[in-house]
Amino acid sequence: MWPKTLYARILGKRIRTDRLPSHVAIIPDGNRRWARRRGMPSSMGHYRGYKVAKQVLDRLWDLGINYVTFYALSRENCLRRPREELEAIYRLLSMAVDDLFADDRVRSGEVRVYFVGDFSLLPNWLREKIYSINEATMRNGPHVLSVATCYGGRWEIVATVNNIINSLAKGDNTAKWLEEDSFRKLMPLGQFPEPDLLIRTGGEIRLSGFLLYHVAYTELYFTKKLWPDFDEVELYRAILSYQSRERRFGR
Template identity: 40%
Template structure:
């Protein structure tokens, strides 16, 4: 979800205006994903590194999350979208964390699209958290170290029920991974577009998917 700030700056608007437009783009993306038969979608909404941004911007984002969740919940239920969170939700402001918990609970039985919100998320920390959890099981005698496999690690990630992504889309021309789903994107395809996130609509999503479908995936093989 790159480009909110640049979108706002190009129009002489405050950064929070870009984030608001970015939230509208998420609504459009969800509708487009459902139209195209996508079953799971992960959006990188706030990284664990984003706390270093100006305090007023972070505070505005936290309030915006609450506002958007309250406004969009009925639509999520209508579209049968299940919402999950990947990240350290307990470290968020109480109002924001509670809004996400309510949304997760209310949408738990929805089955058309699973929307994973990467929130206060860092890929390295996710892996470290999984390792700590596995270590506790080994220490308790519940897990034999020789039995640990890739599947064991995957089971201890934030949302193990969601399959690894096939496609990672980077908006605004960014050419880096940015600590995103480091374990899960091992064999994902990348699609980079210069389109800023607030302008990324269902037509851009279709363009990305058509590009993906034209590729021959090797999954590490030749």
């Protein structure tokens, strides 16, 4: 339940439970800027951002929003960020896997965890941890947490095409003729519903390669708040903004 004080802080409006997004995607931008402004190392911003991500995830699941996708690291991040910063983020991702394995909802089979991305860019020890939670929770539900790590929308499209080419070369003709929907289902993230709402923090107004194929009709919400300052009020604003829009899907 949302705290009663929240309604007064947001003009007395309430979220309509009959118009909730089923899938929320998030670009949690601004961790490094948040840390810099406080004279802290970037690792402290990422740590704070991880804590906020856990709180936001809990709120979304409390509302009954079953599909949540976080953009943890872009492929470009994994190729270009300083090694020291990446190592700190990798440790946080490792902590996240441990926390998820210990979470009662995961242990009871309520939550599926699905890391997706170009794992060839990750250190072996982290790659193995990611594979382990993906495999251990693959039959869980109804909640699904996707974590895009060393991910790029172009990478996902190219990886899908390469998989189809390899299948055809091996004599598997099941993907010989494709429609848009069947192509999407072959994509790493195509097994889940497309996002209804995408939230980006940090003031940037771009997608940065996130879910390029999947967000054709996604409602976008941009906020200047840095991710470590993102709170229940801003999440509430994002959902209210989504509910105020008429989704026409090209009609």
